[in-house]
Amino acid sequence: MSSVSESPSRSSPVCLITPGARRATLRTDDGLSIEAVYEPCTTGAGPGTGPVGAGTAIVVAHGFTGAADRPAVRRAARVFAQRAAVITFSFRGHGGSGGRSTVGDREVLDLAAAVAWARSLGHRRVVTVGFSMGGSVVLRHGALYTAPGTTEATRGTARPVPAHGGRTEAHADAVVAVSAPARWYYRGTAPMRRLHWVVTRPVGRLVGRYGFGTRIDRNEWNPVPLSPVESVPLIAPAPLLIVHGDQDPYFPLDHPRMLAGAARGGAELWLERGMGHAENAADESLLTRIADWSVAA
Incomplete structure (x- = not known):
């Protein structure tokens, strides 16, 4: 089980933390410390509003080289908080979190700790929204962490139901993947x-550390984690939304179409005209639509 230590919101280089926000240090199942921020819903009506413990919480999983305090993440949190409570956090190796980035593998443990924190605050519904690398993580998390009572029959698949420590309190009720890859090792x-x-290169990891503030694990994946496209069929019956820009410079449109196809009709696919990649390219209108989908799904 993860542990949580909370503190009043400290000063941030980006002054967008709302009054009433709280910061916490979460402990993952493999023992890392993860920085996280909880922000209550900022409006007075709607399914995500009310005191702590009411309604929906949206957990935001940022992209590679992002962090909880990056401007694009804070902007997304500000928009989402108009509809629901929001938890942002920094993946391992990013921001003030410990460890090193495994670029989408063990990051699923970081997301699980954030979702479990939302439930410990009493939120009845938790929706995960991931961008780019975070998009691949929310897909894998949705496959590996299942709600109590989920079976192969309710998933609609004959594949074995994966388990991850039995932490059913860490499951998501709905999943949104924005600008996510469908497969690993895409070049x-x-x-x-x-x-x-x-x-993959020592010099490259130095650039990541000192140029982008991201500490990257030098070890290769062993074993290779379940891919995003393999994860998608295991997310049902939780609702799934796939969002992708038609101008994404990282992953062309065959990636979201492959993900949607793997859902066998169990996912919505939004192809956004003129949109680039991930949280930096998501404008306020799109973020608002994602938030509306999240509280209604």
Whole structure:
């Protein structure tokens, strides 16, 4: 089980933390400390409002080199907080969190700790919204952490139901993946070739650490984690939304279409005209629509 230590909201380089927000240090199941921020809903009506413990909480999973205090993450949190309570956090190796980034593998434990914190605050519904790397993480998390009573029959798949420590309190009630890859090791675009250089080369990892503030694990995946497209069929019966820009420079449109196809009709697919990649490209209108979907799903 994860542990939580809370403190009053400390000063941030980005002054967008709302009054009443609280910061916490979460402990993952593999023993890492993860920084997290809880923000109550800022409006007075709607299914995500009321005191702590009421309604929906949206847990935001940022992209590679992001963090809880990055401007794009804070902007998303501000928009989402108009509809629901919001938890943002920094993945391992990012921001003030411990450890090193495994670029989508063990990050599922970080997300699980954040979801479990939302439930410990009393939220009845928790929706995970992930961007890019965070999008792959929310898909894997949705497959690995299941609600009590979920069976192969309710999932609609004959594959074995994966378990992850039996922590059913860490499951998501709905999942949103924005700008997520469908498969691992993709190098079909120039930005992804540069990213692989950063992750796999010693000099690249130095660039990641000192240029982007991201500490990257040097070890290769062993075993290779369940891929996003393999995860999608295991998310049902939880609702799934896949969002992707038609101008995404990292992952072309075959990625979201592959993910939606793997859902066998169990996912909504939004292809956004003119949108680039992940949280930096998501405008306020799109974020508002995602928030509305999250509280209604």
